[in-house]
Amino acid sequence: MPINIPKEMPAREILDKEKIFVMDEERASTQDIRPLNILILNLMPEKEKTEVQLLRLLGNTPLQVNITFLRMETHQSKNVSKSHLEQFYQTFSDVEKYYFDGLIITGAPIEHLPFEKVNYWEELKAIMEWSKEHVTSVMHICWGAQAALFYHYGIGKFELPSKCSGVYKHKVSDHKIKLVRGFDDIFLAPHSRYTSISRKEIHDHPELILLSDGEAGPFLIISKDEKHIMITGHLEYDTDTLATEYERDIKKGLDIRVPENYFPNNNANEEPVNTWRSHSHLLFSNWLNYYVYQETPYEQDRKIKVEYPTSL
Known part of the structure; x- marks a missing residue:
């Protein structure tokens, strides 16, 4: 799928080298098709x-x-330049009048805080509420999944005895559900978090399906109306992401274990091997195909009489 991003965005050079089909606004405007419009928080x-x-x-x-x-808007990012955010990012007030085919809400390293203590919680609640009418399908990742389960379904998180960090086995419970079409019975996925959610509360909730469970607890949860997909781990992670996080935690002096099932022989001096890449691509492909493309109205972009943001 060609993705349309600004020419100047730093990610473009990396993706070009990987032969990922990236398209800029000029070329995209010449194609007589209805593109999908995806918002990434x-x-x-x-x-x-x-x-x-x-x-x-x-x-x-x-x-x-x-x-x-x-x-x-209600949080100042410390690890990215202000110019990068101003050039490549929108705020909620910029986009709230628009409709999107899909929304991704990422994780955040703030699971130690109660949701109400997060300084942008009220703004995030507004975005999640807005998504009910303005987005066809929403994918929530890690802390984003916990936030969605709490806000939409009243399911809280609990603290783990130690950090869940590593690559873990997960079992698919129902291959008939389109999100896991083509998945192996058992697949691997990275996790990196200090909190988790209750299997029982997921099972007992009338609006949710626990689609995949495993060594690290519930992994894939989908709402029965197929509006919300919650992923408690990080299938999007690069091969070296857990290693980078481990080194960061060691430098901070944290009492942290080597990520489980990640380094060969559990030796942090060896190069990790990616064992989740194929299922990462399959999950995102299934989401875009079955829950966004095949469900979104063709006239989605004409529900309102304004253009999409200029950053698209």
Whole structure:
């Protein structure tokens, strides 16, 4: 899928080298098709790395995708330049009058805080409420998944005895559900978090389906109306992301374990091997195909009489 991003965006050079089909606004405007419009609320601290990770996965199916990155107005990011945010990101007030085919809400390293203590919680609630009418399908990742479960379904999180960090096995519960079409019975995925959610509360909730569970707890949850997809781990992670996080935690002096099932022989001096890449691409492809493209109205972009943001 060709993804439409600004020519100047740093992620473009990396994606070009990987032969990911990236298209700029000038070329996109010459194609007589209805592109999908995807909004990405990037809450991760190292935003440029997350941009590449998500764009790589969104650029792997046949349709054109317009990407808009969203940042919080009520939070000042410390690990990315102000100029990068101003050039490549919109705020909620910029986009709230528009309709989008899909929305991705990323994780954030703030799971130690109660949701109400997060300084942008009220703004995030407004975005999640807005998404009910303005977005066809929403994918929530890690802390974003926990926030969605709490806001939409009243399911809270709980603190783990130690950080869940590593690559874990997960089992698919129902292959008939389109999100996991083509998945192996058992697949691997990275996790990196200090909190989790209750299997029982997911099972008992009348609006939710626990689609995949495993060694690290519930992994894939989907609402029965197929509006919300919650992913408690990080299938989008690069091969070395867990290693980078481990080194960061060690430098901070944290009492942290080596990520499980990640380094060969559990030796942090050896190069990790990516064992989740194929399912990462498959998950995002299934989401875009079955829950966005096949469900969104063709006239989605004409529900209102205004243009999409100029960053698309």
